[in-house]
Amino acid sequence: MTVHAPAPSHSALPPISRPPAGMVVGQFVRRVLFYVVIALLTVFFALPMLWLVLAPFDANPHLNITIPHFTLHNFVVVWQNPYAIKSLVNGLILAVGTMILVVVLGAAAAYALSRVRIPGRDALLYVLLLLSSIVTGTAAMVPIFLLMTDLHLINSRLGVVLVLTGGLLPAAIFILKDFMDSTPRSYEESAKVFGASPLQILRHITIPIARPGLATIAVWAMVNAWGNFLVPFILLNNQDLFPSAVVVYTFYTEGGQPQLGLIAAFSLLYSIPVVVAYLVVSRRYGFRFHGGIKS
Amino acid sequence: MADIRLDALTKQYPGGTVAVNGLDLQIADGEFFALLGPSGCGKTTLLRTIAGLENATGGRLLIGGTDHTHTPAGKRDVAMVFQDYALFPHMDVADNIAYPLRIRGLKRADRRAKAAETGAGLGLSGLLERRPGQLSGGQQQRVALARAMACQPSVFLFDEPLSNLDARLRLEARTFLKRLQKELAVTTIFVTHDQAEALAMADRMAVMDAGRIRQVGTPAEVFHRPANTFVANFIGSAPMNLLPSTVHGNSLRVAGRSLPLPDGAPPVADGAAVILGARPEYVTIEPDGPGTLPGAVSIVENLGASALVTVEVTPSGDDPDGADPILVQAMVAEGSEPAPGQRVSVACQRDRALLYDAESGDLLEGEAPAGHPGAGDRATSASGQGR
Numbered sequence: 001m002t003v004h005a006p007a008p009s010h011s012a013l014p015p016i017s018r019p020p021a022g023m024v025v026g027q028f029v030r031r032v033l034f035y036v037v038i039a040l041l042t043v044f045f046a047l048p049m050l051w052l053v054l055a056p057f058d059a060n061p062h063l064n065i066t067i068p069h070f071t072l073h074n075f076v077v078v079w080q081n082p083y084a085i086k087s088l089v090n091g092l093i094l095a096v097g098t099m100i101l102v103v104v105l106g107a108a109a110a111y112a113l114s115r116v117r118i119p120g121r122d123a124l125l126y127v128l129l130l131l132s133s134i135v136t137g138t139a140a141m142v143p144i145f146l147l148m149t150d151l152h153l154i155n156s157r158l159g160v161v162l163v164l165t166g167g168l169l170p171a172a173i174f175i176l177k178d179f180m181d182s183t184p185r186s187y188e189e190s191a192k193v194f195g196a197s198p199l200q201i202l203r204h205i206t207i208p209i210a211r212p213g214l215a216t217i218a219v220w221a222m223v224n225a226w227g228n229f230l231v232p233f234i235l236l237n238n239q240d241l242f243p244s245a246v247v248v249y250t251f252y253t254e255g256g257q258p259q260l261g262l263i264a265a266f267s268l269l270y271s272i273p274v275v276v277a278y279l280v281v282s283r284r285y286g287f288r289f290h291g292g293i294k295s
Numbered sequence: 296m297a298d299i300r301l302d303a304l305t306k307q308y309p310g311g312t313v314a315v316n317g318l319d320l321q322i323a324d325g326e327f328f329a330l331l332g333p334s335g336c337g338k339t340t341l342l343r344t345i346a347g348l349e350n351a352t353g354g355r356l357l358i359g360g361t362d363h364t365h366t367p368a369g370k371r372d373v374a375m376v377f378q379d380y381a382l383f384p385h386m387d388v389a390d391n392i393a394y395p396l397r398i399r400g401l402k403r404a405d406r407r408a409k410a411a412e413t414g415a416g417l418g419l420s421g422l423l424e425r426r427p428g429q430l431s432g433g434q435q436q437r438v439a440l441a442r443a444m445a446c447q448p449s450v451f452l453f454d455e456p457l458s459n460l461d462a463r464l465r466l467e468a469r470t471f472l473k474r475l476q477k478e479l480a481v482t483t484i485f486v487t488h489d490q491a492e493a494l495a496m497a498d499r500m501a502v503m504d505a506g507r508i509r510q511v512g513t514p515a516e517v518f519h520r521p522a523n524t525f526v527a528n529f530i531g532s533a534p535m536n537l538l539p540s541t542v543h544g545n546s547l548r549v550a551g552r553s554l555p556l557p558d559g560a561p562p563v564a565d566g567a568a569v570i571l572g573a574r575p576e577y578v579t580i581e582p583d584g585p586g587t588l589p590g591a592v593s594i595v596e597n598l599g600a601s602a603l604v605t606v607e608v609t610p611s612g613d614d615p616d617g618a619d620p621i622l623v624q625a626m627v628a629e630g631s632e633p634a635p636g637q638r639v640s641v642a643c644q645r646d647r648a649l650l651y652d653a654e655s656g657d658l659l660e661g662e663a664p665a666g667h668p669g670a671g672d673r674a675t676s677a678s679g680q681g682r
Contacts, residue, residue: 190381194395195369
């Protein structure tokens, strides 16, 4: 720090330019503590990621992080496992099925709720949102199991998709309705005056404007269905139908030891669809909405 | 090209609100017609009913002689420009302009060419590839106009076309719109709440209030001879002075003072309560004398080339209800305005002043003085009110 003329008398200078020694030390210690905590937190979150990337290529993986003896053997084990690859396909079927149902039904419901005034609409939405977490949660598993048994939807992919959709729909409707609300009605009315049919309005105006919102909901629904363990675990008992989230639970030796090589390689494969889905949507839409107008 | 006729057109919302109340109106082919009124008077609902976005609950709507009361929107050969322009944010300017042609099934290349041609006419040539979000307000408005023009409709409907523009641009757009309408000669109805806009642009205008038409006429008629006190109050940059008065033989008593009856005033019974209407532009500041109202200047508002002077009239001692002071506003040329507090007298120009019935608020018509046509439109406005 430089001090320009007129130079103050030395007796007045010290209290301004130099804080007491205790304060300096205190500040320094606080800084150090701050970075230590940040570093610990970073390690806490980064280590599993690092393990996920390194362990699959390690000939002898452990629950620690080492420089791997590079091998692709773990992937061969995955390929040879009777359920692993099949489960990835099963998982994709469940995730994509749920995604399509959530997006189509959610968009239709959100559009209707946004455009038609019905009494008690907002209360209905909040109650749905509140209860939705119960549907896919542990609390409702017994009634849902009984319901699915009565409907003969046990051991059926359709049953799992329906339950997952039911759990995700309220939140999807809630988010999409907000999005549709922000799209002025005058867009559709304008097209209508020019002679567009309802179907044309939907194809030319409503869906294209809502597309970023729909894409976001699609990825969110897919990721949720892809990662759900409880619903398929309870509703399916045929191992040929298990999705990846359930199958990874069976990767133990007869002695009860986890097959770390298999689990590691499988986990890496398991994370790929989610990452790809996020990248695609983020690339095309940047998880932004461009509806609405400046007024 | 088409004329428009409304026969007792009514729009009642399910809640019971009557937004448009039995309107009769005739708009000639090629006319630039303004619907003017305060917010919530039903003017936008009427426009939307003509466009087909609202269903009329009674009466008939004829466009070009064909009954379109229940024709769905899009089959009426009308184009509408919305207040927010409603440009599709995901299409570029050319696709926006060409949208009506896309609905008609034109090939993409054809409609892009047509859009470029229409856009060029409105000075949009360099902007065809842009998205609406990248345009200024004035450019967006021209895109919306181009889109309406692209389908070559027989009627244009504009909902508050200038309200989203800033004040300076609004003046330019006003001239531009009027010129464009004259060139295209397409019947145009536009809705506005700004009386200056309506007076400046329209060939004829209707003043609406609470779902009814209060007066129909040319801007000059509506400005010079408002059919009732509502219109008198609504039209004009400063509202008309409306002074409660009583008739005494050949003179009016206002605040206990005597004023001459306006020229061409109809015979009114002695002692009848009337309202004297005089625009501030036609009120002068005079030396004290007979036929003037003395008072003190309370406020002077500078309007640039003129000043609006508010005079608090001193009631005479024998005025029975002289408790309330009467305010009279006068428009005075720049430089000759009196100072606040100064004692002055005001007088109304006899050939411009009007008399209104104190109870109904309707204009008391004598023989319309020469140079003030307007009696011909009374039938239309009267039937609008009569229902």
